[in-house]
Amino acid sequence: MIAALTAAQAMVAATARLRAAGVDDPARDARVLLAHAARIEASRVTLIAPEELSPEIAERYDQLISLRAIRVPVSHLLGEREFYGRRFRVSRDVLDPRPETETLIEAALSEPFDHVLDLGTGSGCILITLLLERTSATGVGADLSEAACLQASANAVSHKIHGRAEVVCSDWFENIHGQFDLIVSNPPYIALSELQDLSPEVREHEPRMALTDEGDGLGAYRHIAASAQDFLMPGGRILVEIGPTQGKCVLSLFEAAGLTGTRIIPDLDGRDRVVMARMP
Structure with missing residues (x-):
């Protein structure tokens, strides 16, 4: 009969498997996934390290490590991500x-707003965060994906702001009505030619339509620039996340559309991350 492994031994073995699979920071992932398998907080893993794993936990852990070894993201295995x-x-x-999207959040929170539109809302993390930080504001999240709309709606309910947030299935502005003093977006900005350079976790497991426009990576900004003035209040702001080489191009698109006060905002690593513009 094979003796059961202790939690520490299981983590060592899991770390070796993940390292061999080319996973970045395999020890961290091995630890986080063990906590998830054991249904405890990650901070408590050290406490169970000397203990033998029960067969149920060992089986769950093996399944999680097997999935991580084929580069399924940790967030998908946990079912959640911190933001x-x-x-x-x-x-x-x-x-x-x-x-890096928190750069957009900080820029949005630097001025007051009452009614925000989040284009391509996805999980809803941007819209929900802004509404949680501005408790008097209301907002709309739009996404072409029905599955994403359901996910955003579920997150709005779990964070108890569903009374102030509306989620709409919309191709950019197509089903949007009214005007906003803030429009935000983290659109698909990866050029088709760059897709193969992404990590397997992103390229193979995240929704392709949220990553690339199947063109030069600027298609979403063209759509947004062409219609933003119809939905922005006078003096209202628009903030979009960008790839680190796209700042000047997006700036030019917004300026050509008649928006003013354009500027590029860097992230904490000093890379161009957000373009801001304003309705005259």
Whole structure:
């Protein structure tokens, strides 16, 4: 009879498997996934390290590590991802919230707003975060994907702001009505030629329509620039996340559309991350 592994031994073995599979930071993932398999907080893993794993936990852990080894994202295995200090439910139907998008959040919160539109809302993390930080504001999240709309709606309910947030299935502005003093978007900006350079976690497990426009990566900005003035209040702002080489092109699109006060905002690593413009 094969003796059961302790939690520490299982983590060592899992780390080796993930390292061999080319996973970045395999020890971290092994630890987080063990906590998930054991249904405990990650901070408690050290406490169970000397203990033998029960067969049920060992089986769950093996399944999780096997999936991670074929590069299924940790967030999909956990079913959630942290963003701006809060947890959001995620799946392969929505783009994973990313730390660099918090640059857009900070820029949006730098001025007051009452009614926000989030184009390509995905998980709803941007819209929901803004409404949680501005408790008097209301907002609309729009996404072409029905599955994403369901995910955003579920996150709005779990964060208890569904009374102030409407989620609409819409191809950009197609089903949007009214005007807003803030429009935000993290659109698909990966050029088709760059898709193969993405990690397997992103390229193979996140929704393609949230990653690329199947063209030069600027298609979404052209759509947004062409219609934004019809939905922005006078003095209203628009903030879009961009790829680090797209700043000047997006700036030019917004200026050509008649928007003013354009500027590029860098992320914490100093890379161009957000373009802001304003309705005259």
